[in-house]
Amino acid sequence: MSFPWANEYKPSNAFTRYLDEKLPLPRFVYNAVGAGYPVPRNLNYFWNFGVLAGVALMVQIVSGIILAMHYAAEGTVAFASVEHIMRDVNAGWFIRYAHMNGASMFFIVVYIHIFRGLFYGSYKPPREMVWHLGLVIFLLMMATAFMGYVLPWGQMSFWGAKVITGLFGAIPLVGEPIQTWLLGGFAPDNAALNRFFSLHYLLPFVILGVIVLHIWALHIPGSSNPTGVEVKSEQDTVPFHPYYTAKDGVGVAAFFLVFATLLFFAPNFLGEPDNYIPANPMSTPANIVPEWYFWPFYAILRAFTVDFLFIPAKLLGVLAMFAAILLLFFLPWLDTSAVRSGHYRPLFRKFFWFGLIPCIVVLGYCGGSHATDGIVLISQFAAAYYFAHFLIILPLIARVETPKPLPNSITEAVLAQHATLQPAE
Template identity: 75%
Template sequence: MSFPWAAHYAPKHPVMRWMDERLPLPRLVYHAVGAGYPVPRNLNYFWNFGALAGAALLIQIVTGVILAMHYAASTSVAFDSTEHIMRDVNAGWLLRYAHANGASMFFIVVYLHIFRGLYYGSYKAPREMVWLLGVVIFLLMMATAFMGYVLPWGQMSFWGAQVITGFFSAIPLIGGPIHTWLLGGFAPDDATLNRFFSLHYLLPFIIAAVIILHIWALHIPGSNNPTGVDVKGPQDTVPFHPYYTAKDGFGLGLFLILFSLLLFFAPNALGHPDNYIPANPLSTPAHIVPEWYFLPFYAILKSFTGNFLGIDAKLWGVMAMFGAILLLFFLPWIDRSPIRSANYRPIYQKLFWLLVLDVLALGYLGQAEVTPTVVLLSQLCAGYYFTHFLILIPLISRIETPLPLPNSITEAVLGPPAAVAAASTAA
């Protein structure tokens, strides 16, 4: 802990004192999320998304474990077992819809969490490891979600597995063996379903383990804040509990309301109707699309339509798709500006909102039918995405003139000391 003024935990109840001496879980909780963990006093509701992501993961694990008790990972019965869950298992429809829509809510929260980090510079020193572990969590989420989408074994599940795993075959030399290893054969079949089911069940627990590392890494430098100014003393902080547990509780309430509205009133709004048709290897869907949270990267993949420098268009698309995510790993070293918060970076702030619009446009283009106009727009948006990170960010880091920073978090909240003293005297 880098806050020497953090309160020392001393249990008062004899039972808690006995436990703390032998297994210091009470002390761990106290210093991790309790009154013993001081946080900046100016955190806004954008700092709720970490707690909401944890709640979404818990929903996924609980519903997923119960669904696994009724699911059969065999191509001959997988679709029927999914329908059995929906029709015959007590509250099975609720569990499946909660799991499917919980994945969407999880991604919504994580995307907002990522963009909050981009806006407030939470990837900058000394929080590089927090950011890197967050990107690892994002990659694990994408792998888990893809494998889960295959399990119902509907038309979109089968052809999604066929198309997405087929991208690996574009990699020279090792692509073919990787493709065969992923599928367990030369086409999606029983082996594919079994290994995807096993990994889909396992990966959420790995995500939970990486989240523990993520939180651990966060507790070393402490939380960033909207000003990006470092904490300078106890006057800049408040205890996490009860101030931010109450704030997170309010955010969790709103999250559950939105989740319930989606779950009970529009459970299939974010799904694809073709996935209610049993998988048929002999009938290709008219329009194959992944789940909505993959669409921006899918649009980047589709934007490459011709060979270039002797490299096949498919390989360019695969490299660009994975490169769009891997770029985030290097962001702490791409952006060399010493100022964290976009509130004090006028040029960066405008570019940030352009990036948001660009990603939203890529998401729309990812699900649009392929036409010359859609391809052209996808190429322009993909081009801006890479330009933003590889050219614009390093450039403005050097030329941008930031706005004046407050001297401390307390000054940003209460105003300059002279103004505070004058207000106190007047009161």
Template identity: 65%
Template sequence: MADNNSGFFANPLVKWIEYRLPVFSTLDHMVGTQYPTPKNLNYWWNFGSLAGLCLVIQIVTGIVLVMHYTPHTSMAFDSVEHIMRDVNYGWLLRYMHANGASMFFIAVYIHIFRGLYYGSYKAPRELLWFLGLIIFLLMMATAFMGYVLPWGQMSFWGATVITNLFSAIPLVGEPIVTWLWGGFSVDNPTLNRFFSLHYLLPFVIVGVVLLHILALHQHGSNNPLGIDTKGPQDRIPFHPYYTIKDAVGVGAFLIFFSFFLFYAPNMLGHPDNYIPANPLVTPEHIVPEWYFLPFYAILRSVPDKLGGVLLMFGAILILFLLPWLDTSKVRSAKFRPIYKQLYVIFLIVCVGLTWAGGKPAEGYYLIIARVCTVYYFAHFLILLPVVGWFEKPLKLPASISEAVLKGDAAPAGKA
């Protein structure tokens, strides 16, 4: 570990600041040489830091865009066109913000599925998992309200459809919808409320992210083997080993991001949103952004409106119960042969829901959505608890160091 009296900390200016405000030593303990990390983390662990990078991109570009945006129904669409055409590099900022939302969700979805595979939700990291899910919910709310701001056709009708869902709630549904709208239809008060909350929520996300990091540092990172570190031989400093690894991930991510930014900026959007909002003309097929499609498919797979709403929200809330629904004592799927197969099926089901959510709610699209919805809930409520009881996991290595020295290969023996 680094000595605070040498190297960087020996700089007179750094020492002067550190004595009065210990910011550098705090950072060193959080993401530096003083933060011990399991020595076997792979590139799937990069997506937490990539999600943080996406959050910074969204906040910075959003602050600049808001300088030129007008939150009024008669001027919002034109102000977005003004940004695209008249503001210096406005097109770049707008495309970075719009595609950055998709990149953010890609990073977070991979981060979540990595947690599902390696059992990062299990004790003692339950609160870490819960805080991550809260970040995900805040992201969804922020993204939905941001999609309304351009005030195009899909913005207007998406807001109308989604906010109307709350009317299905008995007794309080209608008052909630009226409060969300700020009146009796989606109009200027709605746009103003969504604009205000869209600007506020990213800073709330930053606060929850800090709590997420604090919870992470309490017990340290999980690892691909899912076993606890046994001592210093199982750990290495976060810096420089994982900062370099993260830098490689950032480089690959920026190449991926740049492809959409410069060559396909509208691929992940909807062409109807380049038409000004018209309450008198309903689009032929109303769809949300791609990252909402799995939940939209679940919503539409139920004939009853209230049932669809409950299932849609239940699809996310059920993840909060995961630490108790998974009855296996082994964290990592590397040592769980049956769960590993179920995980692959679950992944295919989630892709199927995303695909079905973007199609009309009719014919075999609806059948596929219903089958995938049934499996989605069965995976958590039936398969996970049952498999954890009878599955025979493979033998776990004695320590991370032992597995690393042996090539990190999963033993073939039984526990």
């Protein structure tokens, strides 16, 4: 980290001195997430979610490795092996429900992390690389989650695999060969199940690697903060440890409280009942829906109902769905406002809270519902807003908006807030 006032690691005994000489791992950790990393002193609870995402990933990796000890990736026994875990393996139900709901917790946390970045302008220079690596993690997570959902080999697993690989079939000319290649057959079967299992095991470790890059890239400019004003002096920062380890402790406890409630008292609340029916290629569920975290994108996919000239509606839907994620990569150049934080951007803030957030919620609701005419109509308006928000409205706001005056420094902002909270002081 670049701030000159960062604490320096001092090995305290002979062993740590030896280690510091041969393999300075403790020094590395000290500087990355220890007392050697100065962090803005004014971070609010939205800044907990990066650490929480890391916790969620660890939960998934640990529970996943254990599940793989008992799971069998073969079409005729995959479903039964999951039931074996649920019924016969010691604490198997706990581990499986933890993995199932852990995936949801991971996405909840990561979505809040992403929206934190969107509101506080964390994607803006000098942190574009942090943002881009974050999006790479998000894409990897989506792929991992999708393949993991196929593994229990229930009805939704099977039909999800069929529908999602079918999206590639929409690509002109090469689409169908690609779909067949992805599945290793003409429909999801053993070949697909085994490769999905293999990749589902691999990708989390790739995610782990990209997270290291994400944090590395973050440490070059240092953490952003709610004012969006850069750190100017030592009094603007506190060492990560113990200040933010303590604050993250509160976040982690709250995370596990929500997680435990979900896991122990409503483990199937976020799941689809159809996935407790073994995969049956001869009968389609009445309503094929992905897991909740894909609903907004699924709604965009289904919103395209009319062909555009020679482009079929199906292909348009697929393009739009991928565009909906990929456009986030261009955000640093679309939102050119010099002010980062939404706090000081009155117009941006209005569009964020009354445009983007309701739009995503509505898209999510539509994606999870049966696609009736009414639902499709609503999702068309919401999806239209989604694209307009990022591609048209954000660049325009940056041109016309007059931001509120920024505080001179982080410390000044903290003092001002303190004064309004405790007028007696």
